[in-house]
Amino acid sequence: MHFASYIFIGFVLALVTLYYVLPKKTQWPLLLLGSYVFYYYAGWKCLLYILAVTVITYVAGLLISKNKMQADAKIADMKAREKARSQLVKDDPTFAESTEEPVDKTARKLYKEKQKKKRRHIMAVGIILALLILAVVKYTDFTIHNINSILSVFKISKRISFLNIALPMGLSFYTFQAVGYVIDVYRDRHEAQKNFFKYALFVSFFPQLVQGPISRYGDLSRELYTPHDFSGRVVARGLERVIWGFFKKLVIADRILPAVKVMIETPENYKGMFVFMVMMFYALELYADFTGGIDITIGIAEMLAIPVKENFERPFFSKNIAEYWRRWHITMGTWFTDYIFYPISVSGPMLKLSKWSRKHLPEKMGKRVPVYLASFVVWFATGIWHGASWNFIVWGLGNFVVIMISQELEPLYAKFHKKVNTERNALTSTSYKTFQVGRTVLLMSALRLFDCYRDVPMTFKMFGTLFTTWNWNLLSSNAMLQLGINRADYVILGIGTLVLIIVSIIGRSGSVRDKMEKKLPMPLRWGAFTILVMIILVFGAYGEGYDAAQFIYNQF
Amino acid sequence: MEETSEKKHSKVRKVALVLALIVVSAVLLYLLDLLLRPKYMGDVTEGALTAEYYEAYGDHDVLFVGDCEVYENFSTVQLWREYGLNSFIRGGAQQLVWQSYYLLEDALRYETPDVVVFNVLSLMYNEPQNEAYNRMALDGMRWSKTKWDAINASMCEGESMVEYLFPILRYHSRWNELTRDDFKYWFKKDTVSYNGYYLRTEIMPAGEFPPPRPLAEPGFGDKAMKYLDKMTKLCEEKGIHLVLIKSPSLYPHWYEEWDQEIEKYAAEHDLLYINMLEIAESEVGIDYSLDTYDAGLHMNVTGAEKCASYLGGVLVEKYGLQDHRNDEDMAEYWEEVCTRYDEAKTSGT
Numbered sequence: 001m002h003f004a005s006y007i008f009i010g011f012v013l014a015l016v017t018l019y020y021v022l023p024k025k026t027q028w029p030l031l032l033l034g035s036y037v038f039y040y041y042a043g044w045k046c047l048l049y050i051l052a053v054t055v056i057t058y059v060a061g062l063l064i065s066k067n068k069m070q071a072d073a074k075i076a077d078m079k080a081r082e083k084a085r086s087q088l089v090k091d092d093p094t095f096a097e098s099t100e101e102p103v104d105k106t107a108r109k110l111y112k113e114k115q116k117k118k119r120r121h122i123m124a125v126g127i128i129l130a131l132l133i134l135a136v137v138k139y140t141d142f143t144i145h146n147i148n149s150i151l152s153v154f155k156i157s158k159r160i161s162f163l164n165i166a167l168p169m170g171l172s173f174y175t176f177q178a179v180g181y182v183i184d185v186y187r188d189r190h191e192a193q194k195n196f197f198k199y200a201l202f203v204s205f206f207p208q209l210v211q212g213p214i215s216r217y218g219d220l221s222r223e224l225y226t227p228h229d230f231s232g233r234v235v236a237r238g239l240e241r242v243i244w245g246f247f248k249k250l251v252i253a254d255r256i257l258p259a260v261k262v263m264i265e266t267p268e269n270y271k272g273m274f275v276f277m278v279m280m281f282y283a284l285e286l287y288a289d290f291t292g293g294i295d296i297t298i299g300i301a302e303m304l305a306i307p308v309k310e311n312f313e314r315p316f317f318s319k320n321i322a323e324y325w326r327r328w329h330i331t332m333g334t335w336f337t338d339y340i341f342y343p344i345s346v347s348g349p350m351l352k353l354s355k356w357s358r359k360h361l362p363e364k365m366g367k368r369v370p371v372y373l374a375s376f377v378v379w380f381a382t383g384i385w386h387g388a389s390w391n392f393i394v395w396g397l398g399n400f401v402v403i404m405i406s407q408e409l410e411p412l413y414a415k416f417h418k419k420v421n422t423e424r425n426a427l428t429s430t431s432y433k434t435f436q437v438g439r440t441v442l443l444m445s446a447l448r449l450f451d452c453y454r455d456v457p458m459t460f461k462m463f464g465t466l467f468t469t470w471n472w473n474l475l476s477s478n479a480m481l482q483l484g485i486n487r488a489d490y491v492i493l494g495i496g497t498l499v500l501i502i503v504s505i506i507g508r509s510g511s512v513r514d515k516m517e518k519k520l521p522m523p524l525r526w527g528a529f530t531i532l533v534m535i536i537l538v539f540g541a542y543g544e545g546y547d548a549a550q551f552i553y554n555q556f
Numbered sequence: 557m558e559e560t561s562e563k564k565h566s567k568v569r570k571v572a573l574v575l576a577l578i579v580v581s582a583v584l585l586y587l588l589d590l591l592l593r594p595k596y597m598g599d600v601t602e603g604a605l606t607a608e609y610y611e612a613y614g615d616h617d618v619l620f621v622g623d624c625e626v627y628e629n630f631s632t633v634q635l636w637r638e639y640g641l642n643s644f645i646r647g648g649a650q651q652l653v654w655q656s657y658y659l660l661e662d663a664l665r666y667e668t669p670d671v672v673v674f675n676v677l678s679l680m681y682n683e684p685q686n687e688a689y690n691r692m693a694l695d696g697m698r699w700s701k702t703k704w705d706a707i708n709a710s711m712c713e714g715e716s717m718v719e720y721l722f723p724i725l726r727y728h729s730r731w732n733e734l735t736r737d738d739f740k741y742w743f744k745k746d747t748v749s750y751n752g753y754y755l756r757t758e759i760m761p762a763g764e765f766p767p768p769r770p771l772a773e774p775g776f777g778d779k780a781m782k783y784l785d786k787m788t789k790l791c792e793e794k795g796i797h798l799v800l801i802k803s804p805s806l807y808p809h810w811y812e813e814w815d816q817e818i819e820k821y822a823a824e825h826d827l828l829y830i831n832m833l834e835i836a837e838s839e840v841g842i843d844y845s846l847d848t849y850d851a852g853l854h855m856n857v858t859g860a861e862k863c864a865s866y867l868g869g870v871l872v873e874k875y876g877l878q879d880h881r882n883d884e885d886m887a888e889y890w891e892e893v894c895t896r897y898d899e900a901k902t903s904g905t
Contacts, residue, residue: 006718006725232570488732523573530581538588538728543719544687 001041002210003296004249004542011038016235016303024227031224031304032197035206039169046168049137053130054203057178058196060126061185064119065192071115078108123186127179134175137165142388170210172385176335178203181217183339190218198225207300211293213311213331220308228305238303240513243532245295250540252496253289256281257541258484264452267462272469275462277480279445282452284497287316290329314504319436321402324444336378344374368407376400391459395450402443492539589724592731595741596692601748602627602649606659606696608749609646613889615667617877618643620752621656622675625803628854632751633897634864636890639872640879645752648693650685653678653783655693658706660787662697664794671797671871674787676818677808682777684712695723750897755857757904762844762852768809775817788825797875800829804836804863806844806852828874832863840866857901
């Protein structure tokens with residue numbers, strides 16, 4: 001039941017209707033039931049995975065919370081006893097000799113540390129077990145493939161058979177969400193959810209199950225279990241967002257898809273200029289596909305009066321890669337920062353390394369080494385999270401290298417800006433910003449080639465043809481019309497992309513829907529969305545005759 | 557008090573706006589839907605046949621159901637002219653047995669013919685075959701439970717009921733290939749058949765066909781036979797004479813095993829079975845060098861007239877069907893059909 005299917009649309013319509021028609025106390029149980037029905041459609045085996053992750057992290061959270069409560073109570077008791085004893089001793093100094101030894105601060109601290117360690121162990125076991133499922137399902141065959149490659153290098157004929165485990169839909173997303181929950185309980189950001197079914201809903205909340213955003217319990221739980229009254233305005237606004245998402249997915253992403261497929265599936269026929277086209281087309285496809293999916297997710301959640309975190313902030317307007325990653329798949333970025341980058345940065349070994357490097361290396365480098373090391377781990381994890389292949393690992397590390405180089409070149413940029421004042425007037429300022437945005441788009445699109453071609457050597461080879469195969473003259477022939485999309489498709493794509501850019505530009509100063517709500521009378525606003533629905537219905541690439549394209553991020 | 561009244565007004569305005577938007581959207585969608593649907597008015601007209609049934613005159617004496625071997629091989633005009641029989645052919649390209657069954661069931665909502673003639677070739681298919689043919693057979697049906705069942709029985713992998721309910725979801729991609737015909741026939745279509753008969757005037761003598769492949773399975777499939785059983789039962793319930801025929805087309809090959817199975821079935825159910833292929837030249841008078849338009853696969857108009865003439869004679873004799881040529885209203889209707897028919901024969905279209 002993927003988002004761009006009739007059955008999903010019917011499912012959402014039925015669920016939203018029941019959500020507001022049935023008694024309010026049944027709203028969250030209905031969502032849980034709906035989420036599991038939705039997930040069941042991906043195969044009953046998928047239910048086992050999500051149940052396992054839910055049970056493991058629920059128990060871990062509960063044990064941590066229980067331990068914390070008991071430890072807090074005991075410490076409070078210790079404090080009270082100590083206070084009472086010192087009062088009695090003050091009143092009667094002989095009392096001290098007649099009673100047991102006092103519980104001093106050190107013992108209390110030791111107890112506190114011991115309990116914290118215990119909680120850390122529970123957290124670690126919970127995380128390891130949850131991640132173990134992800135690792136076994138997602139990375140076993142990748143590991144076997146690498147072991148077999150090593151065996152063949154050493155001319156050992158023995159091979160390990162692949163397990164061929166099908167990757168359950170959204171496994172990486174809900175595992176990360178559940179792991180984040182356990183860490184947050186450990187960090188005492190919030191208490192553990194005691195009701196198993198409510199917790200199961202947090203892990204399985206269907207709109208965000210397959211491609212994020214990766215929500216935090218603290219954010220999502222605020223409205224997830226709260227009863228909501230029907231509000232036409234809330235439902236309509238959610239619907240508007242859903243419609244916009246479908247426009248991006250069906251009119252743009254799925255229309256350009258055949259051209260991307262043709263060029264990457266037979267790379268030997270599409271070198272040079274075509275590689276540039278793959279860069280541009282895939283960037284557009286991925287952006288429209290992923291942001292479209294997230295719009296649908298957020299829109300559905302809005303229809304249910306449950307706010308979900310934004311995941312994008314016009315990333316292609318970023319002036320550098322670091323900024324791009326702060327604006328693309330935001331919830332994943334912050335997840336990696338909060339749960340990997342910071343813990344590594346403040347871990348014992350890293351603090352030791354930091355101390356050592358400041359002492360033994362030049363001042364600036366000494367400061368950066370620990371940061372870069374933590375960043376390296378984050379980017380490696382980001383890469384492998386996206387997929388069990390060297391393509392994604394190299395892609396992740398490629399991002400790391402570009403960000404690192406850009407930071408190292410910072411002094412050089414400063415010198416350049418001092419010499420050439422890019423801010424001297426509006427024209428130079430705009431031109432330079434445009435250059436920066438263009439550079440980011442090109443760099444990101446080039447890095448995304450790892451996502452397209454079958455392996456790393458092929459990606460490098462194809463990228464190389466950009467400079468060795470000079471076939472730009474083909475642009476004037478009808479070569480671009482041999483890619484599975486025709487002139488009319490290009491016209492639709494052109495107009496669709498233009499609309500996308502205009503909406504993005506308008507959205508820079510605030511929500512487009514808010515602006516429409518303020519400035520446009522209701523008939524005009526709704527009329528506009530009705531026309532958008534018509535456009536999707538007629539010009540969308542869906543139904544018989546089109547390959548039903550799964551959302552790209554569903555695979556992660 | 558005033559505020560409450562204003563709020564009430566605002567609410568009413570909103571509801572009115574929503575309703576207006578729904579109505580306008582529905583009308584626009586309907587117009588778009590009509591525009592984008594294939595019109596079947598150019599080279600491929602088979603898709604228009606199913607809907608023409610609802611425009612036909614009166615109760616029929618004979619109703620044909622089946623694939624191209626009926627709608628191209630039997631001239632309904634000949635049946636009228638020679639025997640005064642009011643007949644209609646509910647046939648379509650590669651019309652599968654379950655589609656024939658449901659088209660019959662659909663027809664029985666409006667009338668009860670005396671005889672139903674079913675061409676048995678389509679029993680060779682036991683599974684849905686082709687989305688385009690499904691559409692041609694089913695899109696023209698009026699909505700009813702019968703149509704719903706027909707679609708469910710016919711859908712190939714990847715097809716969806718929603719796309720039958722809202723054809724714009726299926727045909728939306730035609731925005732890219734709209735022709736002048738789509739606008740010309742946006743709201744009204746021409747009649748392309750002669751009571752379901754698809755007239756062809758060209759002549760292409762029968763040629764050589766590839767030797768028949770050995771049958772993987774000796775008999776017809778379960779699903780196909782299930783629908784033949786349903787058809788038999790339905791006719792029995794309604795007191796209709798069901799006649800099984802094998803039309804005199806030379807290809808696809810009609811196997812001896814199939815023929816025996818049908819003979820046996822007909823005997824068991826007390827049905828008339830006529831294998832016109834066996835008697836095509838000897839009794840029907842088919843000349844395969846003159847009476848086919850595509851090398852023996854289908855009859856041209858002269859072949860279709862001979863087939864109709866032979867079959868009509870058998871049906872009149874066996875079931876005592878009435879001559880309606882004295883029925884003024886019916887004669888008037890057929891006069892118009894005959895005029896069009898003769899013009900088409902003369903002009904060769």
